[in-house]
Amino acid sequence: VCFIPGGLDCSVSFVSQILGKVCIRGRQKEILSVLVPHLTDLTKSDCIWQRICWRLVECVPDRWMEAVVLGFVQKAPGADVLSRLLGNLVVKNKKAQFVVTQKMLLLQYGYTTAVLQNLLGYLSLDSLRRALMIKVLQELLETWGSSSAVKHSPVEQQQYISKAILICLSHLKEPEIESCRQELLMSMMEGVKCHLDSSLPQIRRLGMIVAESISSKITTDGPVLKFQYEEDDEARELKSLLVQAPLLSVLPDLPDNNRNENAEAALPAVLESNGKSPTETTHVMPDGDSDAELDSDDDLVPYDMSEDKELKKTKAPVYIRDCIEVLTGSEDLDKWEEAVKALEGLVRKNPAAAREVSVELAKILLHLEEKTCLEGFAELRQKAQVAVLTTDPIPVAQYLTSQFYSLNYSLRQRIDILDVLVLAARELSCPKAHGKTKHSGAQNPCIQLLPESDSSKDWRRIVDERIKSKTRRFAKGQSQVERPSGPNEFSSLAGHFFFPLIQNFDRPLATFDLLGEDHFVLGRLVHTLAVLMYLAVNTMAVTAMGKALLEFVWALRFHTDSYVRQGLLSCVSSVLLSVPAERLLQDVTEELLETRLWLEDVVEKDPDGDCRRLALQNLLLMENLKKKLETVPS
């Protein structure tokens, strides 16, 4: 579509209408992929063309404005191009303003980061539009900081809003920051609180990154807010948004210049590196020479000095009872440290002695607090607890599960109890690969002893892999070599671990209310039950456990915390995987049917993506079970 310039007083409204009609029919991509590059070139330096372009979009009728604007924003290669094409459309046209500032940012969340950059960059480039950008930032922060939004909106939407906030922050200039510093600070405080309350680690991390970014922008001097979180690709990508991205449109316009520049830039870098290496080598030479000269004279052979270690004033205790004495009474911190370090080894080496004092040890370890700055204290304590539990499972499990529901324990201690139970169960059960044929590419479904706490993701991954290994049956990959098998020591103990935990969850205590505020612990409890269920495969109590677990799930199925719901769904997976199919259909039929109805509901209506996916996998598992039973000749 070519335009004929010249002194013609042409009206472009007709073209606008065509454009609008085409866009509303859904053909934005086709028409704009031709139109936008042309317009980009033409409007680069020619003011008249810019005006023509602006008239073009301004004349699009309101009912088609949304489609056109959306198309332009998505198609434009950069924020400045968008600015040239659209001009001050958002200021002049109400509908366009609504689309750009409200709909694309707050009501939809499917657009890519590049589109967000375009949009917000466009808003920042003109002074008239900057006021809009400030308003947009305020609304984004309001949404980000509202606790109901954090609890109920999907993770993807929260990520999108966070990205938008970071890009806005990158465009803010000093005077603007000055004027809205207080507001930024207030919204940051509120928002951080809601985010850190959440049970999902992703949400917490998003909150931390955004709060850090806001803090770095508003505090010019003095300490900046700094959180500790895992740095991975997502975090790095988000943080890179805070730095203004260079204008991308510069490169295609000046290819030759840029290439030259790049080449020039490359040359000095190469020269530098070349220059460095000769000097390095020359540095090495003299040392090497002098070394050689001395070594040839020095024919004194050193003896083995590996025994030369730091002189310790106290020796490590050798008896378990000594350890107990030191840990309970002693004021001597060196002895205390040695006892903590030595305990796990001693318990494992002397199981008979450990069994005599197992409950006492468990009590001491549960209440053991860090007295000195010992490295890896939490890990040492946990390993010792696992050792005690595996050496004398029944009494210690009884003790721990009863303490889980007792008064006056900290959340950390209750979660410790859960972690220890799971680790001990894993160690006792040593599940092996069942040698089933599976995709050659699938990962090893055997449970390795993975590192402990915050491993809810790991458990889910293990269960997922198990599901994967069972649902993909059509391709016969190579069968894995059978790992050496040992007796499953967990079989007689599964009940002791499992049932006490599941009994009292609905009785609130003064300091511990699983169904109320402490839903984080409830989430962990649910995940623990899922793992225990999974590890109880092929044990005698598995059917009873499955029944109890499905009832438990039924009682909690409408919980508002998505972490808890994910846990419930993994419980269902564990039940379906562990309880043999015949038992399921005979003894657990009613619960199974009810659960199935619930799963279908979750797949359709749950706001959390992970929950929906898990529910879908569970339904697939159920289908497979049914098919398997139907094909088995009875």
Place this chain on the structure above:
Amino acid sequence: MAQPPPDPQFVLRGTGAAVHALHFSCGGGEPDVPILFSGSEHGCIHAWNLKTHRVDAALDGHGGKSVCWLETMGGKDRLLSQGRDQRICLWDLAEGRTSVTDSVFTENVGFCRCSLLKVAQGRWLMATAAKALEEVQVLELPSKTSVCTLKPEVGAKLGMPMCLKLWQVTRGSQPSLLAGYEDGSVLLWNLSMGKVLSQLTCHQEPVMSLDFDSEKAKGISGSSEKVLSIWSLNEQQNLQAQQTHRLVNAGISDITIRPDKKIVATAGWDHRIRIFGWKKLKPLAVLDYHTATVHSVSFSDHKNPSERLLAAGAKDHRISIWSIYTQT
């Protein structure tokens, strides 16, 4: 795979108290018996016969006070011993006698071990800590005349001298003194003028012991911290720090360089004797025998290199004798 460190060749027991000083006298060939003198905390000096491993003579001349330094003056018949009774005694041990022929009353209550240097036939210089806390006195022996008194300048705040080493480049040239002080610095003194030529802060803690190799103009010092410090003397007689070596456990009580300048032995508070190559301070061995702080190490002066020994005396009343790196 490196070999495990060797065991002691033999262990001398019977001093009855912590051993603070050791000195070999094995230079005379046959029919002279190789002797090791040891000074103990109870004031007894034992002369150990290294062939029979028994005490040949026991000398008690310090009134029950600890003997902290022993040195022979030209052969094993004349022995100097310094005790914490503020006396330095000269013993005549020829033909089985055990008598004090002369003594110097230093009036010094510190722990600083003296240093002896032979400057001419029949003439020795001995440096000892003096009555005033910061001063070092140099005496000529056997005349006992004072050569000079080395006083640090006012306000230097060096503390007590902790260890001394008299040396000269060759026999007949100008002798100098290296002194390590309580504040961790080592000073080089010019004896003729009684002035400081150079000062170097080697440690944060008192310098417990030092030794100097006049051929290479390189010295080593140890203190109560975990660092050994190597320093050297350049052309202008200035002390320069050269290298430090970090130890596993803190505390060195004695350092000595073997007369052939190949290895260095240190006595540690962690009950261990460490051997290093002297050229680059390469760790060679850690000898772990004693069960208490090792107070003193000494190399023997055997003419035959393969017979050379290392002796270590510790707080556990034992003296261990080692034969190590004797092939070079």
